[in-house]
Amino acid sequence: MDDVTTGEPLIVLDAVNKWFGPLHVLDDVSLSVGRGEVVVVIGPSGSGKSTLCRTINRLEPINSGTITFDGQPLPAEGKPLAQLRSEVGMVFQSFNLFAHKTILENVTLGPIKVRKEKPAAARERGLALLDRVGIANQADKFPAQLSGGQQQRAAIARALAMQPKAMLFDEPTSALDPEMVGEVLEVMTSLASDGMTMVVVTHEMGFARHAANRVIFMADGQLVEDAPPAEFFANPRSERARDFLSKILTH
C-alpha cells in the first residue's frame, strides 16, 4: 500500500470553487489523486468534504475551476456524463439501494442497462461480487429485509459491478449502527489493498490510519492539510486540524 503507483494522476481538481447561494462551500480546492491511491477526507461537518466527493462524478456541478478524470475534463451533461459516471463508483451514506429491486437486481441493473451485458453473465458476476462482500445468501431479498451493514455492502457490490476506475465513498458508515461499521470497513480495506483508487469521506479515524495513503483535512471549504496519515495524526500542522483531532480523539 505504501508504494503508490506513479504516472498521470487519475483524478485532478484544479482551483475548484463552488457556492451554495452565499455559502462558499468549496474555496479554491486543488487536489490530485493517483491511480491506486486511497485518499481519506476528514473535517468538521459543513467543511465541504461531502460536496468535494460529489463534484468528482458531477452529482454537484462546480462554479469555477476544472476537474479531470483519467485525463479528460468532466463532461457537462448528457451521454458523455453518464459514460463518465459509469466509470466512477459511488457509495452513499444512506445506501440508496433501489427499494423495488432485489439485491442481485440492484447489482446487475447497471451492467445490463448501461454496459449492455448479457443478463446471465451479469448475474453470474453479480453473485461473485455479493459473495466477495459476504452477502451472497441475501441475493434474492429486497433491501428493506437487510441490516444496514448488509445494505451498504450490497451498495458497494453494486458500484463495483460497473468495474469502475475509482470509487467514491460519501460517509459510508455514518448511518450504521456501531456493530455494523466493522463489516463495511473490512470490505473497504480489502478493496484498498487490491489497488482500487478510492476517495473516502469518513469519520472513521482507524480506517484513515491503516488504509489511507493520504489524509486530506478540510475546514470551511478549504483544503487545509494533505499529508500521509502517520504524519497527520502525529503532527497536524494547522491549528484547526489540531483542534479537530483533539475533539474527536480524546473520547
Place this chain on the structure above:
Amino acid sequence: MNVLIDKFDVFAGGFWLTLQICILAAIGALILGAIVAVLRISPVPPLRAVGTSYVNVFRNMPLTVVMFFAAFGLPALGSNADFLRIPVIDSLFTRLGTDLPYFRFALIALVLYTAAFVCEALRSGVNAVPAGQAEAARSLGLTFGQNLRHVVLPQSWQASVVPLGSVIIAMIKNSALAGFFGVVGDLSATADQLTGAEGYAFVPVAIGISIGYLIMTVPLGALLDRIEKRQAVAR
C-alpha cells in the same frame, strides 16, 4: 318516477355516451399528462418551462372556459378536430367520426384540462421516491430516460395511483359540461332534453342521471380504497 322506466333507453343511451367520453378522455389525459410530467421533471430547463407553463395554464383556467375555447376557438381557426377520426377506434366510439364536431371538441377540452391534474398526480408520486435512489441511478451511468423507466417510475406508480384515481373521478363529473357545449345525448344533455323539451319533472330525471354518474364513479372510488389498503398492508 315513471320517467326512469319509460325513458330507460334514453338514460341508458346517455350513460353509454358519457362513458365513451370518459374512457377516451381518461386515456388521452393519462398519456398527455405523463408527457407533461416528464417535461416538468426533465433536466433540460426549457422543457421544464414548457411543462410548468402547461400546468399553470390548464390547472388554473375554469373547464368551462377551456370548453368555450375548444367549441368556438377551434372552428374559428378552421379546425373540426378531424385528426380524432382515428380508424378502428372511431368504429367503436362512433361519435368520433360524426360530421358534427362537438364530441371531438369536448373531448379535446376535457383531455387538455385533466392532463394538467394527471401531471401533478404523477409528479407527486415521483417526489415520493427518495431523491437518493435517482442519484444512485445517475451515478451508475443510467441516462435520464433509463433512470425514469427502471428506478423512479416503477416506484412512483404506487404513490400516484390514489391521487390519479381522484383526478379521473373528477374528470367523469366534469364531463357533464360537454352536454352544454353541443354534445347531444350524453347524460347531462339527456336531463336537459327530458325536462326542457319533453316536460318531465326535474327531480326524477335528476335522480336518473345521478345514478348514471354514480355507476361510474362509486366503483372506481371503491377500487381505489382497496388499492390503498393493500398498499398500507404491503408497507
